[in-house]
Amino acid sequence: MAFIFKKTVTRWLHQGERVTAAEARRLIKQGKPVEKVKEQSRKWYIRLRLPNGQVKEFPGYTDKKATLAYAAELERDAERLAAGVIHPTDKFLRESVENHLADFQRDLQARGRTAKHITLTLSRIRKVFSVANVETLGDIRPQAIRDAILSLDVSTETRNHHLVACKMFSRWLWKHSKLPDDPLAGLSRWNAEVDRRVKRRALSTDELRRLMEAAERSPRIFRGLTGRDRAALYLLASYSGFRASELASLTRGALALDSNPPTVTVEAAYAKNKRQDTIPLPANVAEYLRDWLRTRATIPAPATRLWPGTWYVKAAKMIALDLEEAGIPVETESGRLDFHSLRGTYATLLARVGVNLQTAQALMRHSDPKLTAKTYTKLGITDLGETVRRLDVALPTRSGDNQKDSVQGNT
Structure with missing residues (x-):
């Protein structure tokens, strides 16, 4: 059975202005006059007793007749639900x-x-x-x-x-x-x-080298990162595929530069896939990072962030400034360069050395190999041409060549 009612609402007034209950308590403590007014709500409410004895409340309308009609509809639905005439989920269809x-x-x-x-x-x-x-x-x-x-x-x-x-x-x-x-x-x-309105491209190895050299020479400090810090950051991003937020979370303990092979580990809390992932690094990348750590003013403790601060919020602007100093255009016909392009660069570098798709997918930490192959691998016509040149091509012998060989054999 359903019936409708209006709730009693308590209002607090101070100097004729409405205030919250928390503000009213604060004013009372200060000895200021506060008026407590009880009034009925403008909206009607419905209280419905279900066939199983449970009582539920539903908000109705400011119009009494509309609320009565809604209450009757809820009552009919409850009876039909109990009789198994309608699906239990049908009751949600009218909910906000x-x-x-x-x-x-x-x-x-x-x-x-x-x-x-x-x-x-x-x-x-x-x-x-x-x-x-x-x-x-x-x-x-x-x-x-x-x-x-x-x-x-x-x-x-x-x-x-x-x-x-x-x-x-x-x-x-x-x-x-x-x-x-x-x-x-x-x-x-x-x-x-x-x-595709935003198309990224990968950096070539020459562009990556020029970017790092420009960063190393730069006297500019970007949100706490020196030029050498940024060069090390770009290098690790390009040879691990880590995203900006993942790199910002790395501590000194995440680098195992003396292991075989050297590795870097991102914790599950910061990884996009919510898994702890360890990626192997090339030996010369590990050597560069070791040298970078040695030249820092203070050697970071294992729990210290390698690249602290909020640089990752403006990572696109940061790398754009270094690209400009390196003489590398941000926008070309091939696409745009930003910090996330370094992740695409990693996938492209893997493809250039012939890493198979399954291995590249694991290193990129993708759940779908299509994403690795289609979105991140930016092979240009030069890379494809180099691959084609290595093919073993079988050509038929032309008839002119046979006749020439025959004439030469008879002389």
Whole structure:
């Protein structure tokens, strides 16, 4: 049985202005006059006793007749649910999306997702849902979501990011029995290659050497990093594939430069895949890093960050300044250079020495080999041409050559 009621709400007033309960307590301690007023809420509420004896409350409307109609509808649904006429998840279809987004956020936090990832994911979902006029779970329809994403004035790759965020949420709703199925399961990503607005390129070995030399010569200090610090940073990024945030987390203890082979380890808490990963390093890279550590003013303790500070927030600007000093253009027809290009450089260096895709995938720490092969490996026509020149080419003997050989044999 359901009945409607209005809640009693306590208001606190100071000099005719409404204040919060915390502010009211503070004012009372200071001896200032505070008025306590009790009044009924503007909105009606519904109290429903379910067939199993459980009592639940639901917010209604400011209109009494609309609330009575909603209460009758909730009562009928409860009886049909008890009789097995409707699916248990049907009760969620009229619930606000925002309530479930709050639960989804808490679940992401419990799974160890970073604050940046959570904020970006939720903002993308809310943006799409706002365009698609999604207010309740029942409003999540694949065609509406697809049309809303297509209407965004962004690149195809960014559209895919919005789609992935929405699909994450809809799958979470289904897995947590809030929807009978995943309504967005059938939506697939668009081909980002036809509309790639930001295309990165890898550095050649000559460009990488010039970048490091320019950084070493530079007297500029960028957010606490000297030129030599930045040169060592660029080198390790290019021969480990570590991202800027992962490099910023590295301590002296993460480097095992005297082991065989030398290695660098990123802890699970800072790795994108949330796993502790150890990557082997070339011997001459380890030697450069040893020399860099010896020349520092103070030798860092094992727990000391190698590149402390907030440089990773402006890593693109940092490397752009050093690229300019090295005479290397940031933008070319082949693509743009930024700090993340060093990760692509690592994949390309692996491809140039003939590392197979499975090994490259493991070193790049990718879950999908397609990402390694398609996105990060930036082989140019010169690299491909060098590979082709090493092929063993079989050509048929031309008839003219046979006749010439025959004439020469008869003389």
